[in-house]
Amino acid sequence: MTNPDPTLFERIIARELPADVVYEDENYIAIRDIAPKAPIHLLVIPKKVTARVDEITDPAEMGELWLTATKVARQHAQDYRMVVNCGPGGGQMVFHTHIHILAGWESGPASDVL
Numbered sequence: 001m002t003n004p005d006p007t008l009f010e011r012i013i014a015r016e017l018p019a020d021v022v023y024e025d026e027n028y029i030a031i032r033d034i035a036p037k038a039p040i041h042l043l044v045i046p047k048k049v050t051a052r053v054d055e056i057t058d059p060a061e062m063g064e065l066w067l068t069a070t071k072v073a074r075q076h077a078q079d080y081r082m083v084v085n086c087g088p089g090g091g092q093m094v095f096h097t098h099i100h101i102l103a104g105w106e107s108g109p110a111s112d113v114l
Contacts, residue, residue: 007069039104
């Protein structure tokens with residue numbers, strides 16, 4: 001059944017909204033963040049919708065998500081930070097699981113990054 005109110009990321013996956021796609025396979029898409037908090041700021045997004053990362057209960061699915069994020073990160077930087085915001089109190093703004101990849105600083109991340 002199609003979500004009557006798709007998330008921003010579902011609309012990007014469906015190509016209803018433009019995005020700078022840097023990686024895609026059958027289960028994931030990675031895009032550049034439109035409001036970057038680092039010189040390199042990517043989002044790795046599962047195509048299967050869960051609102052929060054803690055809703056993923058299958059260990060294989062969770063492992064694949066992190067392995068995909070690591071693969072994408074390594075394609076763009078040698079050193080990087082991966083962050084997941086979970087729920088409104090954790091800073092999550094789009095309720096579709098995603099991992100932030102932040103990188104590209106000359107001397108390490110600023111203290112106020114995510």
